[in-house]
Amino acid sequence: MTGPRTVREAAFDVLRRTGMTTIFGNPGSTEIPLLTGLPDDLAFVLGLHEGAVVGMATGWAIARERPAPALLHTTAGLGNAVGALATARVNRAPLVVLVGQQDRRHLALEPFLAGRLDGLAGEYPVWTAQPARAADLPGLIARAYHEAWTHRGPALVVAPMNDWTEPYDAPEVAAPERVVRPTPVLDEDVAGLMASLLEARAPALVVGARAATAETWAALVEIAEKLNCPVWQESFGARAGFPQDHPLFAGFLPSGRAGLRRALAPYDVVVAVGAPVFRQYGYEPGPLTEPGTALAVVTDDPDEAHRSPVALALLASPAAVCARLAALLPGPRTRPAPRPPLPPLAPGPGEPLRAAHVLRALADRLPADAILIEETPSSRPDLHRLVPARTPLGFVSAAMGGLGFALPAAIGLRMAEPDRPVVAVTGDGAALYGIQSLWSAAHYRIGALFVVLSNGRYAVMDRLAESGGAGKAPWPPFTEVSMHTLAAGLGCPARRVTAYEELVAVLDEVIPALAARETPLLLDVAVTPDGTFTP
Structure with missing residues (x-):
């Protein structure tokens, strides 16, 4: 005869329902109650350092375009992983990060391995939570899945070690089973942006990591070919936003203001798609662009939209916006001649390998x-x-x-x-x-x-x-x-x-x-x- 259903079993059901069945982790004693006897349909991938754990989960999440779970061990584990969590946040990789904590029944005495976890990762998690009671833990994991996906970054849940074996008596999981995120973009939503592009004497596009989907690439190629305009890649971007072997690909923007002004000086309208306006490195004085260049941004990142010094920020899915623009822009598509192949590059006699x-x-x-x-x-x-x-x-x-x-x-x-x-x-x-x-x-x-x-x-x-x-x-x-x-x-x-x-x-x-x-x-x-x- 089996005993009552546990928090651990309810949490496993959440992992199965959300597809988070590959867990990346580096365990410590506070994670033993969760991991021992892991069901066969859940896989555990061991990393020998927490940076490796979060890095592997980040790669998985980027490829699958869905949240990946990572398991860290109290203060030491979370502390070791902060740099990798920062990378996941800026790369907009959705992660559900479970952080082990000591047994809640004696946390007041600050036992060995009790973690002071509040704020340890700074503002890099998109959301953090600690269960008020054990039975809340499965619901917080489910919510973390949605928070990570909506805000595209690591959502962090602290899990006291004794919670996993407690009876699960919650009447419901405090999170939706499914979240539908419709991204309709109407013709009137893109009317102002399309008018600017059609009226432009010399338009240009700047693309970034959030344009790195097959759908967005296809739409951007059509837009660029209809406008016959160059496409630049943001500097220090996490992913390519346009096929870089396309004849209209112009290269990578400089990350200093002087070089940026020179690169964008020929254009009167510049639209950034899935990229910030504009990613910089070392500080240089002066404006981002020369007078007479109008800037716009298309992004699904509210922070990116709100800080952009542009005439128009369109806060919506870059794929949806580009699909509407591609469909509405008139005119034939022009594809310039292919790029000439690069000359051979091999070391000469006595030349070192570079x-x-x-x-x-x-x-x-x-x-x-x-x-x-x-x-x-x-x-x-x-x-x-x-x-x-x-x-x-x-x-x-x-x-x-x-x-x-x-x-x-x-x-x-x-x-x-x-x-x-x-x-x-x-x-x-x-x-x-x-x-x-x-x-x-x-x-x-x-x-x-x-x-x-x-x-x-x-x-x-x-x-x-x-x-x-x-x-x-x-x-x-x-x-x-x-x-x-x-x-x-x-x-x-x-x-x-x-x-x-x-x-x-x-x-x-x-x-x-x-x-x-x-x-x-x-x-x-x-x-x-x-x-x-x-x-």
Whole structure:
């Protein structure tokens, strides 16, 4: 005879109903009552660091376009994960984050592992809650699912450890089973924006991560071809908002105001779609654009809309707005001549292997449906120039700017999209922030390719220090670090590559079968630190 239904069993039903049946976590003692004897229809994916846990969940959520659950262990777990949660928030990845807490029956005495969790993650969660009583916990998990999805970020629920085994006696779950979010956009809603585009002498579009869906891409291509206007990508964007091999793709906007003014000076109307107006890096004085350039933004992010210095902000689904604009704009579609192919790029006799050589060799071999995750700040301009995104997941990056995203995100993306080739391109300095993820890749047989551009230093920081002219930077290189040795120690197959001939040989071997690959591979590619950092 079975006992009364528990909070744990009710919570499992919520996970099943919402499709959150793959739980990413790094458990501690406060999570044992939840996890031991986990039902067979719920999968647990172990990460060896909380940054890896949240990074894998973020990749999964980005690919699936639905919330992913992550489990963290009280103060230490949540504290370790804050940087990754910030990345999830800025990347607008919906996560349901369960944080373990000590037994509520003696929290007043602050026992060992009792967490002071209020505000520990700052304002990066889109919503936080703690159950007033055990029976409220399943409802809060259900609500967190909706909050994460609506606000596109991590929703956090604190779970005292004894709550899971308490009887579940709530008469109802305090959250809807289903939320319908209709996104109708009427003709009159886009009338003002369409009039501005039709009256413009020289319009231009700026696209960002929230335009990175197949539907939005298709509509934006039609709009650009009807207007015969250039399309720019926002700087430091998390995803590509337009096919970057299209003839009308103009490139990436500069992240400084002077360069931004020069880039946008030819246009009298500029419409940002799914992108902020405009993402900046270092401060520069002066306006964003020259006088006479009218700005508008189309976004589903209220904060983004409300802070934009524009004449018109259209707060709605970018896909729905673009679909209406594409249908209403008159005229034939004009497709300019294709871009000429880039010239071959290989090192000359005696020339050292550079990041650009690696990126071009990779670009020449990647299939159009490849998912590429980038975290190589010093080589990002070369990557943008040489590796165009040809699908909405063709480029994924950490919009927050913190390191440690690429390795775990690639694992989550591959788990969610098991039939697509997945490649993470990262610097060795960046990879060290998420190196524990390689154990998860090996253990769960994640067939992703990790290309580490190893120069033994924080090259982008060196360049920034040099450009500032204030003297020599105090940090040393770390050339003693061996990425392939670290990977092997974590059970991940790895190869060291020191010459161009070795590189193309291994890429020719691995890339054609990458979609079907069942084990990870890390390429530790020795490159010379060179070039000029262009933010």
